[in-house]
Amino acid sequence: MKLDKRSLYQIMNADNGGGESILSTMMYAILPIAKVFVMCFMGFLMASKYVQILTPNGRKLLNRLVFVLLLPCLIFSQLGQAITFEKMINWWFIPVNVVLMSVSGSLIGLIVATIIQPPSQYFKFTIIHIGIGNIGNIPLVLIAALCQDPSNPFGDSVKCSQDGNAYISYGQWVGAIILYTYVYQMLAPPPEGFDDNELVKVPSKNVSEQAPLLTTVNTEDETLNAPSGRISGFWWRMVEKLKLKQILQPPIIASIFGIVLGTIPVLKNFILVDGSPLFFFTDSCLILGEAMIPCILLALGGNLVDGPGSGSAKLGLKTTIATVFARLILVPPVGLGIVLLADKLGFLPADDNMFRFVLLLQHSMPTSVLSGTVSSLRGCGKEAASILFWVHIFAVISMTLWVTVFLNILF
Numbered sequence: 001m002k003l004d005k006r007s008l009y010q011i012m013n014a015d016n017g018g019g020e021s022i023l024s025t026m027m028y029a030i031l032p033i034a035k036v037f038v039m040c041f042m043g044f045l046m047a048s049k050y051v052q053i054l055t056p057n058g059r060k061l062l063n064r065l066v067f068v069l070l071l072p073c074l075i076f077s078q079l080g081q082a083i084t085f086e087k088m089i090n091w092w093f094i095p096v097n098v099v100l101m102s103v104s105g106s107l108i109g110l111i112v113a114t115i116i117q118p119p120s121q122y123f124k125f126t127i128i129h130i131g132i133g134n135i136g137n138i139p140l141v142l143i144a145a146l147c148q149d150p151s152n153p154f155g156d157s158v159k160c161s162q163d164g165n166a167y168i169s170y171g172q173w174v175g176a177i178i179l180y181t182y183v184y185q186m187l188a189p190p191p192e193g194f195d196d197n198e199l200v201k202v203p204s205k206n207v208s209e210q211a212p213l214l215t216t217v218n219t220e221d222e223t224l225n226a227p228s229g230r231i232s233g234f235w236w237r238m239v240e241k242l243k244l245k246q247i248l249q250p251p252i253i254a255s256i257f258g259i260v261l262g263t264i265p266v267l268k269n270f271i272l273v274d275g276s277p278l279f280f281f282t283d284s285c286l287i288l289g290e291a292m293i294p295c296i297l298l299a300l301g302g303n304l305v306d307g308p309g310s311g312s313a314k315l316g317l318k319t320t321i322a323t324v325f326a327r328l329i330l331v332p333p334v335g336l337g338i339v340l341l342a343d344k345l346g347f348l349p350a351d352d353n354m355f356r357f358v359l360l361l362q363h364s365m366p367t368s369v370l371s372g373t374v375s376s377l378r379g380c381g382k383e384a385a386s387i388l389f390w391v392h393i394f395a396v397i398s399m400t401l402w403v404t405v406f407l408n409i410l411f
Contacts, residue, residue: 033403036141039301043301043303044302045301047303048305067250070291070295071289071296073286075165075172075258076285077286077289078161078286079255080259080282081162094167095171101133101335101362102182104331104335108131118315119314119319122319125375125383129327129367129391130331131331132371134369135172136168137296137369139362143358154354154357163355170259173255176249176251184378187374187380308390312386323387323391324391327367328395328398342359343356360406364403369388372388
């Protein structure tokens with residue numbers, strides 16, 4: 001007799017102690033990772049020399065499309081529909097958790113870097129690539145894959161996906177601030193530099209960004225003496241100092257719009273609620289957002305076709321292994337302790353396992369892909385590409401392990 005899916009689900013949950021069985025929990029942990037692996041492999045295949053559909057330029061354009069359009073659409077529609085003012089107050093621990101993740105991860109990175117003694121110019125580099133995890137793209141992919149199954153442990157697929165995406169999106173603005181302030185400063189080139197070929201590009205970019213401000217300050221005395229000129233100059237200096245141009249990226253802008261429109265009932269009922277006058281815009285964003293997951297995984301798989309590159313030789317085998325091991329194995333248990341302590345102290349919403357699951361995911365993800373972007377600006381892009389290659393290869397195993405552990409704790 002052939003078992004249908006529901007019968008199989010009931011068998012796997014028929015344990016004596018009640019709740020999820022080990023087999024069922026492992027199924028929910030492995031299947032999302034397997035889906036991610038398959039889609040990444042398709043991207044790898046499309047970029048291989050045997051097919052050559054996803055060329056380097058094609059992957060670059062696909063990454064740009066995801067970053068500028070598809071991901072902001074997903075964040076705006078999902079976060080805007082899920083959030084309210086009351087929920088925003090209740091979700092206060094999500095941005096705090098992102099900060100705690102960066103602090104605890106960086107401390108672990110400092111300890112590991114002190115022990116292994118990487119090349120001196122890569123000491124801070126090692127700390128950053130251990131401490132800063134991917135709190136956006138990969139968690140969104142895992143939530144989408146997990147919630148797609150109607151029998152997932154979190155319940156209704158639509159609510160599961162909407163809540164999970166909203167929680168993840170709500171923490172991204174903090175991650176962007178950390179990335180373009182703390183990470184940007186930590187990856188400043190040492191006196192000896194990282195790579196002469198890359199460092200040539202960095203000063204020219206920085207000078208071009210600062211030149212208009214410096215010229216205005218030094219030459220336009222009348223403007224500076226006027227009250228409006230002094231105020232304008234002050235704000236421009238603040239924008240430059242706080243790296244607001246880099247922080248206000250499309251996904252962050254989408255998060256801000258989603259939060260503002262979602263927390264103001266009049267605007268939410270006009271744009272974000274099903275049947276509202278402008279819901280066609282939100283619905284269009286939902287459709288575009290659904291394309292984000294496959295596109296980003298195809299691009300990620302295509303990027304792996306180039307291998308680790310020359311950066312591995314510069315870092316050394318010991319530094320590479322220690323960075324990957326610390327990020328994937330040492331950081332998550334500390335994050336688990338932070339979340340369990342916060343739960344015990346009553347900081348987390350009651351009876352919301354998805355909230356806890358997202359907090360745990362934030363501590364167990366591979367190194368942030370955007371750290372590679374910042375590394376490129378600071379002259380160590382090749383080394384960052386090497387770390388990102390190896391950490392994403394081994395993250396397939398580590399994420400399966402940690403998702404299994406988290407689901408066993410939650411259910």
